[in-house]
Structure formats: structure tokens, C-alpha cells
Amino acid sequence: MARKRGRMTRTGWFVLVLSIHWILLLQCCCVASWMYLGVASLAGSVHDDTCSEVPGLVREQLEVCKDNPESLLCISEGARRGILECQSQFRFERWNCSTEKNYTVFGPLLRKGTKETAFVYAVLSAGVVHSVTQACSVGNLTDCSCDMSRYGEADVEGWKWGGCSDNVNYGLWFSETFVDAPESATQTGRNIRSLMNLHNNAVGRKTVEKLMSRQCRCHGVSGSCAVKTCWRGLPAFKDIGQYLKNCYERSVRLAGRSKRRLRRKEKARRREPITNEELVHLSRSPNYCRNNPKRGILGTTGRRCNRTANGAESCDLLCCGRGYNTQVVRHVERCRCKFHWCCYVECKTCETLVDIHTCK
Template identity: 55%
Template sequence: MGRGAALGRAALLLPPLLLLPLCPGAAGGNWMWLGMAPERPGCASPPLSSRQKELCKKRPELVGAIREGARLGLHECRSQFRHERWDCRPAPAPRRPGAPAAAFGHQLSSGTKESAFIHAVTAAGLVHSVTRACSAGNVTECSCDASLQSGGSASEGWHWGGCSDDIHYGMSFSRKFLDVPLKNVTGKSGSRLAVMNLHNNEAGRQAVAKLMSMDCRCHGVSGSCAVKTCWKTMSSFEKIGRFLKDKYENSIQISDRVKKKLRRKEKSQRKIPIQKEDLLYLNKSPNYCVEDHKLGIPGTQGRECNRTSEGPDGCNLLCCGRGYNTHVVRHVERCECKFVWCCYVRCRRCETMTDVHTCK
């Protein structure tokens, strides 16, 4: 199955939620909605900010890439957190009739570690999808990275060639599309959160750049590999997601006092510089164990857990000490199929019983 088909199927698993602003003051529309919409929304979609709609109209060939970037980020978020108490899938909230759906609620404006990851992974998804569109020749303004077409290492028998991913254009477009709405509120009351979100957006983009790799193809008589043609390519988005998940695990809490630049909350660590790829958060995460309709937290009751695991998916951790229920699930499927001449397939019906554990 192709990666695009897998992403499309994964996107269908994402529930429709109440539309909430990307940052305080509704400075930016929740563009991630584009990755969930069953139809193909155009540039006039309500969740986009005026600046995003303008860019969308100027670059209509990138609408598909923008939608794919949102889908990439949402899918990877779900994949990385599928076994955690917060599984990147808030509970559905009541919606006004006709109101558009959105990807997240409280998490986007909460200033927590989860908010940091969402901003980073979706910004990275936009870079990845736009860059792919450039390399595929779907965008008139960009194609392959021409700066690498000459040079190489003669002593090692290789030279630059092929089609290197033009990540520079992808990163530039991601900044224009995602950062401008946030920059409009940096001078207002929500500026601390906006500046932090700008940093986390950039951290996602830096992850894509940091994990660029070199691919090569051999040339020579009988595959001797006397000469190699090499080009730069982006890593799989799954690898980028794992990198950002590690940054999430080691994210840095910053001070909520307004200063000229972001600084660590812990005074003893303020001399340690904050790196571009670090994820930052302002507020501690809420309790994801218990359902909270106000914050859009579904809780972990009813979640399937692993009775023998010591990790986050284990029944002890995932169920927050409440215990778990066990029930038996019966699976019936065709098995031991054989072709019978002529012309049909004969199968047996196999039945298996599986214990399934769910949190109380």
C-alpha cells in the first residue's frame, strides 16, 4: 500500500471537533482542519486566516500540498502518542450546527508540551509535503535543488546529481503560511504564547533539515560502482516524528515573564542556551487520566491497554491505577485456503479467542 493511501485512511480515523483558534485572539485559523476535511476545501475555507487565504489564492497548485502537510502532521502525532494517556485525539465536543471541524481544541492554546509537539509536527509536515511537491515538479516556483548540481568528491568517486529535495523553498513557504498570523499578536497580551509557538514551529522545520540524508546510485561496468551520483533527500516522516517525540520528552519549560527573549523557567539553568530544535512549553500538562469536557480531554476510561507491558501502554500506567476490565473477543476468519481445480478456493473457518483489557 502506498504512503499516500495509508495517510488517507489514517486521516479518516480523526474525529471532527469544535473549531478553536490556533492562538490567543484567534490570530491564526486552524489550518489543520484541511487535513481532516472529507471534501476538498478551497482557499475560502473558514479556518484559514486572511494571510493564509491570500497565499492559497496566489499558489493554488500548493493547496494539495498544504492539505497533505496537515494530514502528515496529524497522522504522525496519532502514531507517536497512540499508547500514551494523551493520544493526540481529544474527545469530540458539541458543535454549533454548520460549524467547521478542527483537529484540536484546548491543546493548541494551552501552552503545554502537547501544544509544542502539535505545532512542531504540523510545521514539519508542511515543509515535507511542499518540498515533495517541488521535487515532483508540481510547483512552478520550485523544483530540485540546483545548487548541488556541480561538485562532489572526486577522490571518493562520486558527484552531485539527480534531484535533491529543495528544502529551502519548503521551509520558506512554511514560515510564510504558519508564522505570519502568529507574528501579528506578538505585541499583544498573548505575545508570550505566540513567540513560543513561533519557536516550536521553527523547531519542527529544523527537524526536517537536520535529518536530511544523502542517497547515491552506482554507475560503472557490470555494476562496479566506479562512479556514484548522489543527491540529498528528506528522511521519512516517521523518522522525523520520532525525533520530535524525543524533543517532546526533553522539552523545556520557559518563564512566563515577558522579556526580550525566551528563557528557561529554572533559574539554575538559564545560562544553558535554548537551541533552535528544542521544544518549549509554558504550562504544565493537565491530568489526562480523567475526562474533562471543558478542556476537551477524553480521559483514559475504556482505552485498551497491555496487561504485560511496563511502558506507557501498560494497564497500570494507562489506567492511572484505576484497574482494568478483561473480556474475551472472538475472531472468526478464513484460513488454510487451497485452490481446487477447477476453479475455486476452499477455506476453513478458523476461530480464535483473545483477551482484551480496557481501563476502568
């Protein structure tokens, strides 16, 4: 009898495995984020049911999605632009904006309010503004169109507003409504981390608006510029990424005790208000040198570096003083091609030896 009691029945094992499965699924959904849309495939038609299938969306985000299902593609594209731009800006850094193949996208890294977290929130918020605004101008969203509010107005410099300006105001409103929703949905508006996230989201949005440019086209006989029509256009997203990277370099560390407003940790500047052009963070960044899965850090082992550079991509900095391995790679390609009449191309084979340096 004692032996029978000590064994677990098949039903018991099934219940245990099922319970563990649901616990892991719930944990996954709890840390899931709308940022997952940036790495998810939304190929095919998007309908109302698609919104409920995206993990991590809060009630306000689900309402936005169901009221305007086609906006989900814009959000996905905006998040994708933000992630790719993050990886481009940090491609030579110790932290290279790496993502994980799960619903958390950036893994445990975003749990800490570091400078890197601040940049991620800002660039993805800007990505949604950029994508939605662009979709308005080309007619992909039913709730908006291009901005015609100043159409026909003349300027003293001899040009007038015309064409179809990018409707950045709608993009700003949409991004704020959707991207900021998780911070207010959890009713943690007076939590310093939520205030940090909201501020960095706003910096990303304001950057898009700040970098909007006036674009003009001349009209006249024989190419003369008798009339010049101008409109407002979106900046290239790489310009937004570069601007935010500069903000990242000057990010302001916050005093962690305040729950109602953001204050600088530096006592000498504590009364100086934080502007909407400054990213903010709470915690110091780790050095990202060694692999630490619990913190979402991959380390720099195996990363390619530049032996002759002096910047962040140099082997001295990127390899954290551990040294580097050198591998000689031979490239074989066709070269010195000539066209002979008629009709064939003759090429020679060229070999080049390239030194590849990777961190130990």
C-alpha cells in the same frame, strides 16, 4: 396589555436566534486555525475562491494562498501528515492526540502552552515543509522545482552530485511564511506564548532539514560502481515524528515573565541558551485521566490497554489506577488452505479466543 408586552413576537425570536447563530459562528472563526486543513476535504479543483472559504486564515496566509492556489493542497496534506503522525506517536499515551470534528481541530487543548501543544505545533510545521518540498520535486508547484544547485560537483570520495535533490530550502521558506503568519499577524510578537509557538514551529522545520540524507546510485559496466551519483532526499515522515517525540520528552519549561526572549524556568540553567533542537512549553501537562470537555480532555475510559506491558500502553498506567475490564472475543477465520489440482482451494475454519482489556 401586560401579557402582550411579556411575550416575544415571531420577529423577535427570529432576530434572537439569528444573533446567537452569528455570535457562535464568529467565535468558531476566531478560534479556527489553518490546522483545520489537515482534516478538511479539498477534493476537486482548488481555485482562488477556495482560500477565502477556509476559516481562520489571516491576511498573510490568504495572500500566499491566492498567489499560489495549488499550494493549498500541499498545506492540507502537510497538516494531515502532522496530525496522523501525532496520533501514531501518542497512540499508547493517555493523551493520544485526539482531534475534534470542528474548525478548532484539537479543541481547547491548545489554549494552554503544554508539552503536547509544543509537539503539535512542531510536527504540523514539519508536515508543511515535508509536503511542499515533495511537491516541488515532482513538479506539482509552479513556483519551485527540484534543487539543482550542486548538480555536477564532484567529491573526493569518488562520487558527484546529480539527479534531482529535494528542494528543502523552498519548503522551509514556505512553511515559515505560512505557518508563522498568525503569530505576527496578531502583533503579539513580544507575547511569551507567541514566542513559544514560533520557536516550536522552527524546531519542526529544522528537524526536516537536519534529517535530510544523501542518497546515491551506482553506474558502471556489469553493475560496477565506476560512477556514483548522489542527491539529497527527504527523510520518512515517521523518522521526523520520532525525533520530535524525543524532543517532546525533553521539552524545556519556560519562565513565563519574559516577553522579549525565551528563558528556562530552571534557575540553575537560566543563562543557558535554548537551542533549535529543544521544544519549549509554559504550563505543566494535566494527567489526561478523566474526561474534561472544557479543557478538551477525553480521558482514558474505554481505551484499549496491554495487561502484560510495562510501558505507557500498560493497563496500570493508561487506566490511571482505575482498573480495567476484560472481554473475551472469538475470531473465526479461514486457515490451513490447500490448493487442489484442478482447480479449487480447500480451507479449514479456525477459532481463536482473544482477551481485550479496556480501561474502566
